Amino acid sequence: MEQPIVQLKNLTKVIGKRKIIDNLSLDVTRGQVFGFLGPNGSGKTTTIRMMVGLISITSGEIFINGLSVKQNFEQAIRHVGAIVENPEMYKYLTGWQNLIHFARMIPGVTEHRVKEIVQMVGLEGRIHDKVKTYSLGMRQRLGVAQAMLHKPGLLILDEPTNGLDPAGIRELRDYLRRLAKEENITVFVSSHLLSEMELMCDQVAIIQNGRLIDIRNLEHGSKGDQAMRVLFEVNAEQPAHAALTARGKQAEMVAPGVVAVFAQREEIAEANEILVSSGVKVYGIRQQVKTLEDQFLEITGGEQRV
Amino acid sequence: MFDFMNLVRNENMKIYRRPRTYVMGGLLAGLVLIASLIWLAVSGRDTSMWDVAFFESMLMSGLVTIFVVIVAAASVAEEFSGGTIKLLLIRPWSRSKILLSKYIAVFLYALLMSVVLFASVLLINWLIFGIGNTGIEAAMMPAEAGSGVFVHILKFYGLKFIETIMTLTIAFMLSSMFRSSVLAVGIALFQILIVNNIASLIMFLKQKWVDYVLFIHLDLTQYLSGSGMGIRPGMTLGFSLGVLAVYYVLFMALAWLVFTKRDVAN
Incomplete structure (x- = not known):
């Protein structure tokens, strides 16, 4: 069987005396849009921050591409692109300078690739303007661009629809489904907006109070001869x-x-x-x-x- | 293996793509020019350029430290307040290397600002008063003259630079610990403004521990005055440097520990 792109094993996070994440185990298979659902405060963002190494793991393990985030962070994170909450960029730099900044941090990202990604997210016209002049939608797109620069195998998005208007949400949804299908990128997306997730995801995990409650596959299209x-x-x-x-x-x-x-x-x-x-x-x-x-x-x- | 220098280039970009950096540099050169012109208006051209240069250096080196502290404090804290830290840390680099790249960048900035002051002090005064015009022989300088004057002022900048780096490191550490550039700048400014007063107060205390207080050692130019003795009996430059080195290691260790270990959550 193909190795899952993300594996959470008995993941636990304790802050003070509170168990934020409690023994969470989860496998995410490749090439799908995976929804990570839960009410506010259920531990979605905490889990994602542990996945990208922003906060420490109390116990348990996270593997990305089979590499431990705890032991082998620099290798594991190389295949990950992420937006954690809002895509905050350096406002005093231009969009282009922001992308160059992040491109320099990852081996093998050429200027040609940066140009390509700018076109992909449709920012050609404004890329040399300072980010502080961008609208929220443009910042979102720049955020997607910085996450996709190095052609990651796993794209992690934390509440990506926050602050987007319906057209923006729809655009994002179509874009993510296309990425998963055409480029075989696994998209790991967290949200509390269930109706959006339903349209976007192939599989969803539901967590509450830091515990996994359910994993289910969502089928798109006809339901056949089900009663x-x-x-x-x-x-x-x-x-x-x-x-x-x-x-x-x-x-x-x-x-x-x-x-x-x-x-x-x-x-x-x-x-x-x-x-x-x-x-x-x-x-x-x-x-x-x-x-x-x-x-x-x-x-x-x-x-x-x- | 790709290049660590790319990280330093990034940090440099974040310093030099901001107008404030040039305002600071311009302010330094501008103030030197104004001070020299005032001096010219008061005393005429019959003055040694070295006197003016030395006076202005003493006056302005605090300003260099303040500017450097502002940049150093912003370097870490602004990544947190702007939220960009989340994008910075999820790259294939350890937190230590990211912090090191930041430290190197602000260190280079401190060097640049010192050079800007040094160059403008020499250049402007040379143009205004002339290098050959010794006037009343360098009153503020110790007995040495000629090339000795240049060596003396170089020594002054070297010692001041160590003080600047110490203050920069304190600001950097505070910025990493509290993630607030206001707090870091505030405390560092407090230290710059108060340090001489505290030093001149507690230097009279007889207790032995006073010898190890940071503030006693920060102003190394105390050793420039002829005898080479410090403000407390028995203190030498070597001893001061030793004490500073211990503090330096402590500050760096704290900054590193906090930055590499702490969770990045809102």
């Missing part, structure tokens, strides 16, 4: 319910004028036919999809703090 809850909007729920159960369908009344049926794709049409033929008026049919947000609240019990 799902379908809501029928009708003129009268009682006769509708009666007609459906009489024909052996699993149905329940959920609200005035709404009947829920647990059905596969084909059965939806059948149920509709039953309703229509027994004189019930159908105004609408829709799938009830459990969003990640619903699932998340279910798992974490809506409880946010210790």
Whole structure:
């Protein structure tokens, strides 16, 4: 089996007497967008800061590309590009000088590569202006540029959608998915914005109070022949319910004028036919999809703090 | 293996791409010019350029230290206050090397500022008073004259430079420990302004431990005055340098320990 790009093993961080991260273990496979979810204060940023060596590890290990961050930091970090919280650059330097600054710190990054990356993030027009004149969106793009300079195998982004407008978020989302797919870059992204994560990620880990609660794969596109809850909007729920159960369908009344049926794709049409033929008026049919947000609240019990 | 000098180049870029660096240099040269012109207006051209040069050097060397302290304190603290430390430390370099590159850059800046003062003091006064014009023979200087005067002023700058480096190191350490350039500059300024007063106060104490107080040794130009004796009986330049060296190692160790070990969290 291919070695996971990121491995957290029994990771623990204690600050004072508080356990911020508690025995967290996690494997991230290559080439995917991996979401790291949790409510505020659950330990997302702490974990990420340990991954990039900004804070020390109390116990446990982090391996990036099989290299220990604790023992072999300089080797391990070479394959990592990261933005931890906001991409803060040297405001008194130009965008170009900022990129040159970080390029000098990594072997093999040529001026040609810097030019290439400037084009990739679309900053050609303003790259020689001072960063203090940049808008937040431009700073974000410069942040992505500095993280991608050395073609890292792993891109770590901490709350990248903070402060972005919907268009910016969408742009970022498309960009990250493209990176993962075309350049085989693994993207490790933390967020508390679940609906965004749902659209962006292949797999998500959910943590709360520093503990791993769940890991799940998110499927994009059709769900095949899985049974799902379908809501029928009708003129009268009682006769509708009666007609459906009489024909052996699993149905329940959920609200005035709404009947829920647990059905596969084909059965939806059948149920509709039953309703229509027994004189019930159908105004609408829709799938009830459990969003990640619903699932998340279910798992974490809506409880946010210790 | 790629080059450590790249890190120093980065730190230099962060110093020399800022206008304030040139304001400081310009201020030094400008003040020297003004002081010389005032001297000229008061005493006329019948003055030794060495007298003026030495007077101005004493006057302005504190300013060099202040400028250097500002840059040294900003070097580490501003990375934290600006948040750029997070981008700086996640590169394939150990924290020690990053801190060392910063120290080297501010050290070079201290050297540059000292040279700027030295050059402008000599050049401006040479142009205004003329090198050959000895006037009343270098009143402020010790008995030696001619090339001896030049050696004397060189010695003065050398000793002052050691003081500047000590103060720079204190500011650098404070900046690394407290991550606040205001605090680092404040404490360093306090030290610059108060040091002579404290030194002249406690030098009269009889206790032996006073010999090991940092402030007694910071102003090494005390050894320039003829006898070569310090402000306390029995003190020699070698002894002062030894005490300073111990403090220097201590300050550097503290700066390094804190910078390499501490968590970078908000």
